[in-house]
Amino acid sequence: MRRMLAGAVVALALPLAACAPPPDTLQEPTVTLATGLDAPWSVVRLDDGSAVISQRDDGKVLELTASGELREAGVVPGVVSGGEAGLNGLAVREIDGIRWLYAYHATADDNRVVRMPLTGSSGSLRLDLDHAETVIDGIPHASTHNGGRIAFGPDGMLYIGTGDAGQRERARDPEYLGGKILRVTPTGDPAPGNPFGTAVYSLGHRNVQGVAWDSSGTMWASEFGQDTWDELNRIVLGGDYGWPDYEGKAGAADAIDPVAVWKPEDASPSGIAVIDDVVYIAGLRGQWLWLFDPSHPDAEPWAFFDEKFGRLRDVIPGPDGTFWVLTNNTDGRGQPREGDDKLIQPAFPEG
Numbered sequence: 001m002r003r004m005l006a007g008a009v010v011a012l013a014l015p016l017a018a019c020a021p022p023p024d025t026l027q028e029p030t031v032t033l034a035t036g037l038d039a040p041w042s043v044v045r046l047d048d049g050s051a052v053i054s055q056r057d058d059g060k061v062l063e064l065t066a067s068g069e070l071r072e073a074g075v076v077p078g079v080v081s082g083g084e085a086g087l088n089g090l091a092v093r094e095i096d097g098i099r100w101l102y103a104y105h106a107t108a109d110d111n112r113v114v115r116m117p118l119t120g121s122s123g124s125l126r127l128d129l130d131h132a133e134t135v136i137d138g139i140p141h142a143s144t145h146n147g148g149r150i151a152f153g154p155d156g157m158l159y160i161g162t163g164d165a166g167q168r169e170r171a172r173d174p175e176y177l178g179g180k181i182l183r184v185t186p187t188g189d190p191a192p193g194n195p196f197g198t199a200v201y202s203l204g205h206r207n208v209q210g211v212a213w214d215s216s217g218t219m220w221a222s223e224f225g226q227d228t229w230d231e232l233n234r235i236v237l238g239g240d241y242g243w244p245d246y247e248g249k250a251g252a253a254d255a256i257d258p259v260a261v262w263k264p265e266d267a268s269p270s271g272i273a274v275i276d277d278v279v280y281i282a283g284l285r286g287q288w289l290w291l292f293d294p295s296h297p298d299a300e301p302w303a304f305f306d307e308k309f310g311r312l313r314d315v316i317p318g319p320d321g322t323f324w325v326l327t328n329n330t331d332g333r334g335q336p337r338e339g340d341d342k343l344i345q346p347a348f349p350e351g
Helices: 002-012
Strands: 031-034 040-045 051-055 060-064 070-075 087-095 098-106 111-119 133-139 150-152 158-161 180-184 200-203 208-213 219-223 230-235 260-262 269-275 278-283 289-292 302-304 312-317 323-327 343-345
Touching (some): 040 323, 051 087, 060 087, 098 150, 150 208, 208 278, 219 269, 230 269, 278 323
Parallel strands (some): 208 269, 269 312
Antiparallel strands (some): 031 343, 040 051, 060 070, 111 133, 278 289, 312 323
């Protein structure tokens, strides 16, 4: 796959919107794993073959069992939905024999990350709400620009992507939790080595939507732009990515440029995954799955599935070299199709 990508993007290097391959190149069938999802936002695979899926508007966490059945594992308490806010990202981590489910969600006053034990086995997973804990709160909340992606990094710390919550002038302010990537311990304390002694890891972001790491430990993050450029950024400790003073590749001395950019109508990048050291980026407005190969940073990203599945909210590695994609046509901005929303396992042609 990586050889195919490298050859294609280097040979063509076309404008981004022209990079979609013809539909007949998709030779293998798409496997539908789940249907009837309501504004899904995040999906996490578990070691026992099952998966958990968040639904933004009703706060439900659904289990996709190892046998392919869909059932409710519980409802995250205190979720207040509206606009882009609600139940967003999920992460799962076993600590001292307890499997914790972490969830980013909105309340009436803020965004926060909570955790609760995820008990049972495939087919009987349950949120233990009696032992729910707040990990971090006070993240700015608004109807838009809420961020919401969470993931554990290779260092065992929890990374949290936030949005500027409409206070764009504070995105570069290290005292403000909005417009940041945060890094905390599994219990919510500022992680050791953070640049400001707080939860803030990087700043100058508009609305972080996806985070992932490659095999070298390099962190990648996708970000909604405003009117000009969406971004894929290589994240470094203490990095300032320039919003709101800069958007896209500005070449400014006091900000870090993104490694790839798109027009918002072509992307609106959401969840990301790194598979074989290639970054996969789910596109909402553009309705494409974008692939970026960091080993060829000057080549244009490659686009697949032009409007084939509608809006794409999340992408994660699947079993045995596959990948899973979560559609998002029921979020109020899409056009739902029969069976939407879905969790699917698409396939690329061999080669």
